[in-house]
Amino acid sequence: MNLIEEIKKYFVYLNELGFYSFPATEKFKKFLQNNIHLSENTLEKIKNAIANCEKCPLHRTRKQPIWGEGNQESKLMLISDYPNKDEDFYGKPFVGSIEEILKKMLLSIKLKREDFFITHAVKCKTPGGRPPELEEILACKTYLLKQIKFLKPKLILAFGFTPPKIFFEHNPTFSSIRGQPIKIKDFIILFTYHPNYMLKNPAVKRLVWEDLQKFRKLYEQIFKNS
Numbered sequence: 001m002n003l004i005e006e007i008k009k010y011f012v013y014l015n016e017l018g019f020y021s022f023p024a025t026e027k028f029k030k031f032l033q034n035n036i037h038l039s040e041n042t043l044e045k046i047k048n049a050i051a052n053c054e055k056c057p058l059h060r061t062r063k064q065p066i067w068g069e070g071n072q073e074s075k076l077m078l079i080s081d082y083p084n085k086d087e088d089f090y091g092k093p094f095v096g097s098i099e100e101i102l103k104k105m106l107l108s109i110k111l112k113r114e115d116f117f118i119t120h121a122v123k124c125k126t127p128g129g130r131p132p133e134l135e136e137i138l139a140c141k142t143y144l145l146k147q148i149k150f151l152k153p154k155l156i157l158a159f160g161f162t163p164p165k166i167f168f169e170h171n172p173t174f175s176s177i178r179g180q181p182i183k184i185k186d187f188i189i190l191f192t193y194h195p196n197y198m199l200k201n202p203a204v205k206r207l208v209w210e211d212l213q214k215f216r217k218l219y220e221q222i223f224k225n226s
């Protein structure tokens, strides 16, 4: 992906110098067609689809849907539940008081938010902050699955009760999947409590701490040779 970005910048530079065409082999043209189309159009298309989405009733009460934020080259993804009112206002995940808590949680495992691409399982705020209805989750799930398809994370940390509903049709209890590294297709996902839930239920703090330590171990196993 970096190489593609560099090639694009170089073309812009050539264009500014007044070059409007260049000699290229058939192989190179094919490479550009395949890769520039994939890296730009597909993610841009998903982003635009989310920005204009009216697939479920949540579009009526949101200020804006949230695509996500962070390092799109990263192989680490963080999936949160659904936007709260601050996130809805600012248009990005983990803003306001929760920002500092996330920072501390990630710092405890020697990571930072910039190491992740951060997004939500459901892209729009819910009325009064209620959990999204199953129909709303099902309407929205395609966006997260497409983000995963194109960003290709290897390791995902998922907060809250909504993300499991995207990945499991049989609706397992949260306690049966929490803290267990689960392999799905090409990635491993670890579910834990959302920091907001942890703040309201201090008894789960220790469990979240243990889950974060597991996540760190997985991170080291997966990325130690890369």
Ligand code: SF4
Pocket (backbone or CB within 6 Å): 050, 053, 054, 055, 056, 057, 058, 059, 065, 122, 123, 124, 136, 139, 140
């Ligand atoms: S929650 Fe998802 S499906 Fe519903 S309107 Fe927002 S982006 Fe569309």
